[in-house]
Amino acid sequence: xxxxxxxxxxxxxxxxxIAQARSTEQTYVLRLAAHAPRGRPHTSVALTxxxxxxxxxxxxxxxxxxxxxxxxxxxxxxxxxxIMISLDFINWRSESCRIFxxxxxxxADTMSIEDLVVARVLPGRLRNVRRQEMRLKxxxxxxxxxxxxxxxAVAELxxxxxxxxxxxxxxxxxxxxxxxxxxxxxxxxxxEHWKRVVxxxxxxxxxxxxxxxxxxxxxxxxxxxxxxENWRRVLGVNxxxxxxxxxxxxxxMKAHHAGAxxxxxxxxxxxxxxxxxxxHATKGAMVMMSKxxxxxxxxxxxxxxxxxxxxxxxxxxxxxxxxxxASVIGRTPMKRAGTPLEIANGCLFLASDESSFMTGxxxxxxxxxxxx
Numbered sequence: 180x181x182x183x184x185x186x187x188x189x190x191x192x193x194x195x196x197i198a199q200a201r202s203t204e205q206t207y208v209l210r211l212a213a214h215a216p217r218g219r220p221h222t223s224v225a226l227t228x229x230x231x232x233x234x235x236x237x238x239x240x241x242x243x244x245x246x247x248x249x250x251x252x253x254x255x256x257x258x259x260x261x262i263m264i265s266l267d268f269i270n271w272r273s274e275s276c277r278i279f280x281x282x283x284x285x286x287a288d289t290m291s292i293e294d295l296v297v298a299r300v301l302p303g304r305l306r307n308v309r310r311q312e313m314r315l316k317x318x319x320x321x322x323x324x325x326x327x328x329x330x331x332a333v334a335e336l337x338x339x340x341x342x343x344x345x346x347x348x349x350x351x352x353x354x355x356x357x358x359x360x361x362x363x364x365x366x367x368x369x370x371e372h373w374k375r376v377v378x379x380x381x382x383x384x385x386x387x388x389x390x391x392x393x394x395x396x397x398x399x400x401x402x403x404x405x406x407x408e409n410w411r412r413v414l415g416v417n418x419x420x421x422x423x424x425x426x427x428x429x430x431x432m433k434a435h436h437a438g439a440x441x442x443x444x445x446x447x448x449x450x451x452x453x454x455x456x457x458x459h460a461t462k463g464a465m466v467m468m469s470k471x472x473x474x475x476x477x478x479x480x481x482x483x484x485x486x487x488x489x490x491x492x493x494x495x496x497x498x499x500x501x502x503x504x505a506s507v508i509g510r511t512p513m514k515r516a517g518t519p520l521e522i523a524n525g526c527l528f529l530a531s532d533e534s535s536f537m538t539g540x541x542x543x544x545x546x547x548x549x550x551x
Contacts (some may be wrong), residue, residue: 282360313341314531319375319384320344321483322430323359323420324394325368326351326437328493330442330518333391333526334360340527342389349394367394367420373427386435389530390428392421392465397495399503402456410457417461420467425472429481436480439530442469442524446484446545466541473539484529489545492516512547 193549320337324330325346334346337358346356347365356362363379366372381385396416398409421442432438447455450464466485473483490496490507496516525544528534543549 183551211539222269227325276329299499313339314527314533315389316341318342318388318530319380319386320389320530321347321380321387321392321424322346322391322393323365323424325356326354326362328495329488329491329522330391330393331356332523333393336520336523336527337389337530340531342530343384345376347376349392359361364392367392367424368415370423373423377427377431381431383414387428387431388437389439389441389528390424391441391443391530392424394420395443395445395461397499399453399455399500400457401454405456413457414461417458418464421465425468425483429472429476429479432481433476433479438479438481439534440469440472440481440483441526441529442483442485443488443526444541446471446487446543446548448485448487449541450549470539477538482529482534484534484537484540484542486522486525486529487541487543487545487549488517488522489543489548491519493519507548510548510551511545512550515546517544 180390201385211296227290237303293302315337318341320342322330322334322344324335326348328374330348334344335357338344338357344360345366346352346360346362348354348362349364349366352362352364354362363376364372365376365485377387394416398405398413398415400406428438428440432440436462444465445458447459448466451459469483469485472481476483489511490504496504504516508514521545525542529537529542
């Protein structure tokens with residue numbers, strides 16, 4: 180039996196023709212060639228194309244994704260002539276990537292695979308054929324809690340999609356950020372920090388288009404054990420930070436009759452577990468604060484929505500009690516933790532014009548947790 184073909188798009192890293200700007204969404208054409216078997220010119224062939232793509236994202240390391248495409252082709256010409264087809268693989272976003280292709284052929288007319296010349300990849304024909312508009316092109320965005328975890332992923336993704344991104348952080352504002360992202364010192368619990376940061380951004384760009392209130396902290400004290408200090412500390416970051424941020428940016432958004440605000444709540448903003456009283460209170464409050472702002476400023480062109488992550492693998496969750504993590508994952512139907520990028524993709528949708536008819540909405544990204 181002829182073994183399936185395996186190959187890469189090229190021997191270079193990154194492959195020629197694949198390295199593109201981080202902010203560009205690409206479509207590639209993969210051209211395949213196959214021979215009709217000798218003496219059987221009218222053969223129908225089913226091909227399964229399996230794609231593995233590895234992308235290199237600097238300090239974030241290598242990310243990998245897999246895809247599969249089933250196609251059919253009819254070989255109606257003599258053996259000497261090859262038949263070409265094209266496949267489009269869309270939404271591969273990466274600064275550089277390595278592509279592996281595995282092909283398997285099965286004869287739909289019950290002809291044995293030994294009689295077939297298995298389709299092969301033509302690496303030189305793998306090329307970029309289309310550029311799509313970046314989804315946040317030239318928009319100015321401010322993301323809080325952006326030095327790590329979900330906030331970092333949102334900042335990185337927004338920048339790749341063309342936004343001018345400011346990454347607010349109280350712990351590491353001068354950290355290493357991707358190209359197109361500027362770190363700013365922002366303790367969201369302090370009004371004066373908000374006034375300074377928003378004033379500076381508007382002075383530099385004339386506007387602020389997107390706010391992502393992502394910064395948050397958690398304590399797991401039950402109500403009777405929760406100290407006043409812990410209560411006020413959690414409210415200061417999670418709830419006051421959301422209030423200060425919206426209050427500061429809305430006048431600028433009203434002036435341009437446009438804006439998108441995304442407040443990152445939690446599955447625990449709508450469902451309860453024992454303990455974590457202050458965290459529940461703040462994440463639940465964010466939902467109603469967002470709905471109120473959504474209907475108040477809908478006529479001003481400002482959209483306000485909440486995102487509700489389930490258990491996400493971040494430095495915050497990695498540092499907490501493993502028993503808590505195991506319990507939440509165990510109650511999640513998909514039986515795994517989510518990734519920061521999966522939440523960032525939801526934020527990207529809400530920040531973009533693709534969600535132009537959405538406001539006051541709760542976008543749940545939780546592996547099925549709240550569906551039970």
